[in-house]
Amino acid sequence: MYQLLKQIVKVGIKTEARPLADESMRVLAGRLNDEVLRLLGRALTIRHVDPGSCNGCELEIHALNNPYYNLEGLGIKFVASPRHADMLLVTGPVAKNMEQALRRTYAATPEPKLVVAIGDCGCSGGVFGENYACRGAVANVLPVDVTVPGCPPTPTAIMQGILTAISGKAGTKA
Amino acid sequence: MEISAQPVPGAVPAWRKQVDAERWRTLAEQLLSAGSRLGALWASDERDRGGGYLLRALYVIFEGLLIAELRVDPALATYPDLSDLFACAGRMQRAAFDLCGMRAVSISGEIPDVRPWLRHGAWPADAHPLHREHALSQPHPQTEERYAFVPVEGEGVHEIAVGPVHAGIIEPGHFRFSVVGERVLRLEQRLGYKHKGIEKRFESLSLAEGIRLAGRVSGDSTVAYAWAYAMALEGMAGTTPPARALYLRALFLERERIANHLGDLGSLGNDGGLAFGLAQFSRLKEDMLRTNAALFGHRYLMDRVVPGGVAADIGDSESAAILAEGERLRTELRTLRAIYYNHAGLQDRCITCGRLTPRTAATLGVVGLVARASGHAIDLRVHPGHPPYGELQPEIASHRNGDVAARIVVRFEEAFESLKLQRRILHRLPTGPIAASVCTPDEAAFGIGWIEGWRGEVFVALEAGPNGAIRRCHPHDPSWQNWPALEHAIIGNIVPDFPLVNKSFSLSYAGQDL
Structure with missing residues (x-):
């Protein structure tokens, strides 16, 4: 126990300042009024759904909760059920084998159901594109509020995407 | 080694051998009794060349790789089942039927498992996407398919x-x-939910473009896949990458191994109730990823391995920075290892939990770190090895217990070993160019890549079409072999231990769903 506490003290606090929202990531604007956004921004819950990624984006979503980015420190946390979620964070192209599961997850999410598509594949289908087994971009299946390009996008970019979805005006408040 | 087999040119020792249906089976029996493993099994459509269907089984034999090739008559579309000899063949044979329409048939004339594996209703049972006449984007109506799980009956079940x-x-x-x-x-x-037509997609790309897709079969193993793809292509083209490029590839591969092991060690601590571990290891992993981004231009080193060499080089100051980072990491890992090993709560969760016995591991043909934690000291970097690993002299980490604790020990030992290899690579880094040009291989040239990724061995089998196109590319993930072993390791354990056991295997869905 002594060694463990010593390590915690030695490492100290690593958390860095959060990035600002980025309006260029927004696809659908003006869906929610500022009051709702203000409330969400203080306690946002996210359900991650992977309908076909290469698992690269998952690595970066995991990184959001490392001590440097400390997403949970902003009051934003990942939840185990879509019924508890304000936002769906969707990675990868949508494999047809996952289309129904993705639609059901969306249906189970209470309004306002923000959807953020992560990665080049989520934005456009990426290197996989559309084919007999793949629907391509998330927007081909669900209405998408914000897209975060990158292969994979950095944790900072994903945070920006999340913050953009819950910010009223460009770069102002979260 | 069979005398009639023809060598496959490339960095790893490999041979191909054409067999008939009878020999397909007797060869498998012989290889099994000689202690060989089934590495991969996949099907191709050769009807446009008058060759019917073509089924390949890749075996890992003592000398290297042996690929058995069986021509299958499209009118019958059946071949002798191997799943009674090599258990891991079962799912691969089901996938081969879904994609290419050939059935494995047992000695008694039965189909061992008629259930689809990759096909969940996105295309009908009589359509086979890898057939030449099936277009990449051919539309199919989505149907609802019921999947018959094996029921378990009894009181209270x-x-x-x-x-x-x-x-x-x-x-x-x-x-x-x-x-x-x-x-x-x-x-x-x-499994199969993530199937997104990767093998068919390869056939719409050129050999040069394919490496980008190969690096995204399983993103956490991007270096391993890209290197395996490059190895296959270079073998076909007769290219030998410069020594510096091979050393840098090994540097990337070992850094990928360390980063993934750090991530898993953190998650294993967390799943075992020690959130401290997640915070510490995820910090160390992030430090490494940031170094990767600063020095090589990508946090996970995607697209840094290219045909003929690598796309990122380092100078003396970068080399010194990596060595200094390695020293810091080694010190931190020693501290964290002592904390993990002495933490009674964590050890109580991990010791004897999710045990995969050496015998079961052998029966299932398990590979990679899961095999090494169950008493099987197999590591391609050590045997048969390929450049530059012969000069780096890696040592195998292994353990006999086969439980979650053993898989943690192997991860720690491999992380230390990779740090040692990283030092050797940087101290001995040859001078010279970082890439050689790769000429376009002849049509129908065949190449094989085989890399020990952090999870286990990755294969890429590649065939050239006309004018530098890909005719067929089959990437194989070690998860094919290791997923069925998880079904065995969890038996008799309690449900709440499943996340811990699952994480200790840390398998890829994307890699096996293709």
Whole structure:
């Protein structure tokens, strides 16, 4: 126990300042009024759904909760059920084998159901594109509020995407 | 080694051998009794060349790789089943039927398992995407398909269905537990949810473009896949990458191994109730990823391995920075290892939990770190090896217990070993160019790549079409072999231990769903 506490003290606090929202990531604007956004921004819950990624984006979503980015420190946390979620964070192209599961997850999410598509594949289908087994971009299946390009996008970019979805005006408040 | 086999040119020792249906089976029996493993099994459509269907089985033999090739008459579209000899063949044979329409038939004339594996209703049972006449984007109506899980009956037995969408930040798959109380009697997996037509997609790309897709078959193993693809292509083209490029590839591969092991060690601490571990290891992993981004231009080193060499070089100051980072990491890992090994709560969760015995591991043909934690000291970097590993002299980490604790020990030992290899690479880094030009291989040239990724061995089998196009590319993930072993390791454990056991295997869904 002594060694463990010593390590915690030695490492100290690593958390860095959060990035600002980025309006260029927004696809659908003006869906929610500022009051709702203000409330969400203080306690946002996210359900991650992977309908076909290469698992690269998952690595970066995991990184959001490392001590440097400390997403949970902003009051934003990942939840185990879509019924508890304000936002769906969707990675990868949508494999047809996952289309129904993705639609059901969306249906189970209470309004306002923000959807953020992560990665080049989520934005456009990426290197996989559309084919007999793949629907391509998330927007081909669900209405998408914000897209975060990158292969994979950095944790900072994903945070920006999340913050953009819950910010009223460009770069102002979260 | 069979005398009639023809060598496959390339960096790893490999041979191809054409067999008939009878020999397909007797060869498998012989290889099994000689202690060989089945590495991969895949099908191709050769009807446009008058060759019917072509089935390949890749065996890992003592000398290297032996690829058995069987021509299958499209009118019959059947071949002798291998799943009674090599258990891991079962799912690969089902996938080969879904994609190419050939059935494995047992000696008694039965189809061992008629259930589809990758096909969930996105295309009809009589359509086979890898057939030449099937277009990449051919539309099919989506149908609802019922999947017959094996029922377990008895007093007090009930089922728990989990997935495909799981309760964490992980990939999709379905787990069907049959339990009594909290104890697991049986686990049955259903995978294939992420199938996105990767093998067919390869056929629309050129050999030069394919490496980008290969690096995204399983993103956490991007270096391993890209290197395996490059190795296959270079073998076909007769290119030998410069020594510096090979050393830098090994540097990337070892850094990928360390980063993934750090991530898993953190998650294993967290799943074992020690959140401290997640915070510490995820910090160390992030430090490494940032170094990767600063020095090589990508946090996970995607697209840094290119045909003929690498796309990123380092100078003396970068080399010194990596060595200094390695020293810091080694010190931190020693501290954290002592904390993990002396933490009674964590050890209580991990010791004897999710045990995969050496015998079961052998029967299932398990590979990679899971095999090494179950008493099988197999590591391609050591034997048969390929450049530059012969000069780097890696040592195998292994353990006999086969439980979660053993898989943690192997990860720690491999991380230390990779740090040692990283030092050797940087101290001995040859001078010279970082890439050689790769000429266009002849049509029908065949190449094979084989790399020991952090999870286990990755294969890429590649065939050239006309004018530098890809005719066929089959990437194989070690998860094909290791997923069925998880079904065995969980038997008799309690349901709440499943996340811990699953994480200790840390398998890829994307890599096996293709």
